Amino acid sequence: MEQRPITPEIWEKLPAEVQAYILFLENALRQSLERIAQLEQRVNELEARLNQNSHNSSQPPSQDPPQAPKNRREKSGRSPGGQAGHQGNHRGLAPPEKVHKIVEHRAETCPQCRSALQQATARQAPAVERHQVWELPEIHPVITEHRLLAGWCPHCQSWVKPELPAGIGRSAFGPRLQAWVAILTGRFRQSRRQVVELLGELCGVKVSLGSIQSLCEETSEALETPYREAKAAVAQADMAHLDETGWKEKGKRQWLWVAVTRLATVFMVSCSRGRQALRELTGESFEGILHSDRWGAYNMVDPIQRQICWAHLKRDFQALSERQTRAGPLGAWGLREIKRLFAVWHRYQAGDLTWVEMRWELVPVRTRLGRLLRLGASCGDPKAETLCRNLLKLWPALLTFAFVPGVEPTNNRAERALRGAVLWRKGCFGNQSDNGSRFTERILTTVATLRQQNRDILEYVVAAIQAHRTSQLAPSLLPTPTLLGKAA
Numbered sequence: 001m002e003q004r005p006i007t008p009e010i011w012e013k014l015p016a017e018v019q020a021y022i023l024f025l026e027n028a029l030r031q032s033l034e035r036i037a038q039l040e041q042r043v044n045e046l047e048a049r050l051n052q053n054s055h056n057s058s059q060p061p062s063q064d065p066p067q068a069p070k071n072r073r074e075k076s077g078r079s080p081g082g083q084a085g086h087q088g089n090h091r092g093l094a095p096p097e098k099v100h101k102i103v104e105h106r107a108e109t110c111p112q113c114r115s116a117l118q119q120a121t122a123r124q125a126p127a128v129e130r131h132q133v134w135e136l137p138e139i140h141p142v143i144t145e146h147r148l149l150a151g152w153c154p155h156c157q158s159w160v161k162p163e164l165p166a167g168i169g170r171s172a173f174g175p176r177l178q179a180w181v182a183i184l185t186g187r188f189r190q191s192r193r194q195v196v197e198l199l200g201e202l203c204g205v206k207v208s209l210g211s212i213q214s215l216c217e218e219t220s221e222a223l224e225t226p227y228r229e230a231k232a233a234v235a236q237a238d239m240a241h242l243d244e245t246g247w248k249e250k251g252k253r254q255w256l257w258v259a260v261t262r263l264a265t266v267f268m269v270s271c272s273r274g275r276q277a278l279r280e281l282t283g284e285s286f287e288g289i290l291h292s293d294r295w296g297a298y299n300m301v302d303p304i305q306r307q308i309c310w311a312h313l314k315r316d317f318q319a320l321s322e323r324q325t326r327a328g329p330l331g332a333w334g335l336r337e338i339k340r341l342f343a344v345w346h347r348y349q350a351g352d353l354t355w356v357e358m359r360w361e362l363v364p365v366r367t368r369l370g371r372l373l374r375l376g377a378s379c380g381d382p383k384a385e386t387l388c389r390n391l392l393k394l395w396p397a398l399l400t401f402a403f404v405p406g407v408e409p410t411n412n413r414a415e416r417a418l419r420g421a422v423l424w425r426k427g428c429f430g431n432q433s434d435n436g437s438r439f440t441e442r443i444l445t446t447v448a449t450l451r452q453q454n455r456d457i458l459e460y461v462v463a464a465i466q467a468h469r470t471s472q473l474a475p476s477l478l479p480t481p482t483l484l485g486k487a488a
Contacts, residue, residue, distance in 0.1 A: 041382075044324055093132055139203045141177075166470045173215060175469070177205065179461035181212055182219040186443030187457065189424040219461065220439035222468035226477040227442045230264040230449060233478055235283025237261035239407060241291040242281070242298070243414035244273060245422055248430025249437050256421055256440075257281050260413040263478055265448035267421065269437040275300045289404055291411045294390065306397035309411035313391075314338050320384050327384035330376045337372065340365050345401070345409055359402050366399055417448055449477045 011019065082088065107117050146168060150159040164170070171178070177199075184190045184198065192212045199205040234240055240261045247256040247269055257268045259281055270277040274297050282290075289305055292298045293312045317338060320331025341362065348358040373395075376388030391398065401407040421444055431437045446464075450457045464474040 045383075047324070093130055099132070141203060141205050144174075167466060169469050171218070171469075173207070173211070175462045175465040176458075178215045178219060178465050179458055181207075181215045182439075182443055182461055183447070183457060185212075185216060186424075186440070187447045189420070189427055191428060216439050216443075217435050218468070219465060220435065220442050222464045222474060223442040223446055223461075224438075226464065226474050227266075227445055230445055230477045231266050231268070231281070232283075233264055234259045234261055234266050234281060235286055237263070237288045239289040239291065240282065240286075241411050241414035241417075242278075243292065243411060243418055244277075244295070245418050245425075247425060247437075247440075249434070250432055251430075254430065254437070256418070256425075258414055258417045258421070260417050263449075265417050265445065265452055267417075267441045267444040267448070269431070269441050273297060289400060289407050291408065291414065293411060294394070303394050303397040304400075306394070307400040307407050307409070307411075308391075308394055308397045309409075310338060310341065311410045311412065311415075316387055320381075320387065323381065323383065325381045325384075326379045327376070327381035330372060330379060330384055330388075333372055334369075337365055337369050341409070355405070362399065362402050366402075369398070370395075420444075446477060453479045455479075 006014075006022075014022075106119065109116060146164060148161050148164070150161045152158075153160050173181075180199070181195055184195050185192070190198065192209050195212055196207055196209060199207055237259075240259045242257070242259050244255050244257045247254040249269070249271075252271075255270050255273045255277065257270060257277060259266045259268075266281070268277070268281050270280065273295075278297050278300065286301065287305070289307060290298065290301050291307045291309065293309050298306065314335065317331045317334035320327045321335055322328070323331065344353070344358055344361045344365070347353045348355070353361065373388045373392050376384045377392060379385060379388075401409045431440055446461065447457055450460055460475060466472075467474040
């Protein structure tokens with residue numbers, strides 16, 4: 001039925017009671033529509049929160065609900081395992097100087113006619129076939145007893161006992177055993193009790209929980225100076241990947257920060273997730289390129305010096321595409337542009353595009369992204385508007401990788417560096433003291449930096465402990481030019 005508006009003439013003829021009732025209905029209808037709009041928005045927010053998973057948020061995959069989409073690749077149709085024609089990986093023979101024992105097996109009789117074989121013959125013998133077997137020796141602790149023999153002083157009429165050498169001290173455990181304890185804890189994420197059991201069952205070393213803690217604290221002291229040097233180097237880096245994750249100390253909320261540079265990977269446990277902690281890690285005047293997500297603390301750095309992680313943005317646009325509002329098509333559009341962006345980057349990484357060609361192919365992507373963000377900033381969906389306005393403020397930080405050589409479009413280096421620490425956190429539930437937090441950041445820094453430089457972790461930690469016991473300078477974590485060339 002066609003609805004006719006009430007003209008002023010008709011309105012004037014209506015009784016006052018009818019006019020008041022109509023105004024009441026109009027006001028009630030307006031309030032109802034406003035309430036419906038609020039409830040619809042609330043339902044959308046709750047549905048979006050219910051549908052959060054590792055594909056559309058920062059939620060880890062371990063917390064995905066059963067209905068979350070699985071990241072399954074399309075089946076290629078090939079059989080599992082190595083494919084025909086692929087280059088196999090085989091264990092190479094160890095050099096002769098590393099062979100502990102050589103056992104020769106000689107052929108004595110012919111398997112066909114049972115005749116005795118001649119070992120010396122004029123014929124050229126085939127090459128000797130070499131087969132090496134790797135085995136672990138039985139591990140037994142080497143116990144060295146230091147006896148302090150006193151001497152009699154006829155002048156003072158007293159016995160004088162010698163002091164233990166500086167490298168021995170009063171510890172009941174040697175540097176290598178102490179390094180084992182630190183590495184088993186900080187590298188292989190074993191609990192204190194598991195380290196006690198492992199040393200006892202596999203190495204025959206009896207050690208208490210208190211001794212394990214004391215050895216970790218002493219190792220932390222030995223690594224203090226190298227850690228400070230590596231931390232100071234972050235401020236001088238030309239670029240750094242930063243990220244942070246939750247940590248605990250005595251049950252209180254802390255944050256574990258990481259900075260991955262070309263020379264080192266530095267961890268830091270802090271009570272802050274804000275700018276104060278960021279300044280402590282990168283220094284007051286960091287001039288390099290900062291890779292990060294969009295956490296507010298990083299806004300202290302000029303967008304020109306930043307590269308926003310596109311892997312995080314992909315999840316953000318995925319979340320928008322799943323909203324039942326005007327943000328849905330915008331999210332799908334953003335996902336298409338991100339797919340094009342990564343396709344160009346991967347072609348450049350594979351060597352199919354030059355630097356200039358990559359930048360040229362990103363021009364239309366950049367143009368469409370700008371149009372998308374401007375539309376999203378006024379689309380009417382609060383979630384989409386907040387994201388798009390924030391990205392417009394950070395616009396110079398979106399494509400820094402296309403203008404500065406060496407910059408990457410993601411923050412995967414920091415994400416991978418934190419992965420082991422997160423697994424350790426799940427097992428140890430954080431630290432119980434400030435000393436424990438210092439050990440955590442120093443051993444994680446040491447292990448990650450040495451692996452980054454392809455250096456021997458055990459030998460370095462042993463050398464640092466020996467230097468600490470003799471009051472000498474520990475070796476640096478920063479690479480020499482020779483080591484830097486090998487790492488590159």
